[in-house]
Amino acid sequence: MGAAFTGLLDVLDLPDVYGVVLPSASHLGPKSIAAERQREIARSGVRLMLVRDNATARRTPPRSRRRTSSSAPALDAET
Numbered sequence: 001m002g003a004a005f006t007g008l009l010d011v012l013d014l015p016d017v018y019g020v021v022l023p024s025a026s027h028l029g030p031k032s033i034a035a036e037r038q039r040e041i042a043r044s045g046v047r048l049m050l051v052r053d054n055a056t057a058r059r060t061p062p063r064s065r066r067r068t069s070s071s072a073p074a075l076d077a078e079t
Contacts, residue, residue: 005037012044019047
């Protein structure tokens, strides 16, 4: 088990810990390792919250960050 994951499990044992938030399950490691780590987190009694599941992350294209004509600059030129 990796040192970082062991540290996470230690923190999850602290009082008043609700859960852990990750960008996706892939942050727990390769699929076979991630599955076991998800079970270990579940056994600790806290929630595992994923911002995006791996299936959604693969099929959702990144959003464009183009600036539109209605976008205003952060600062006025006179300031």
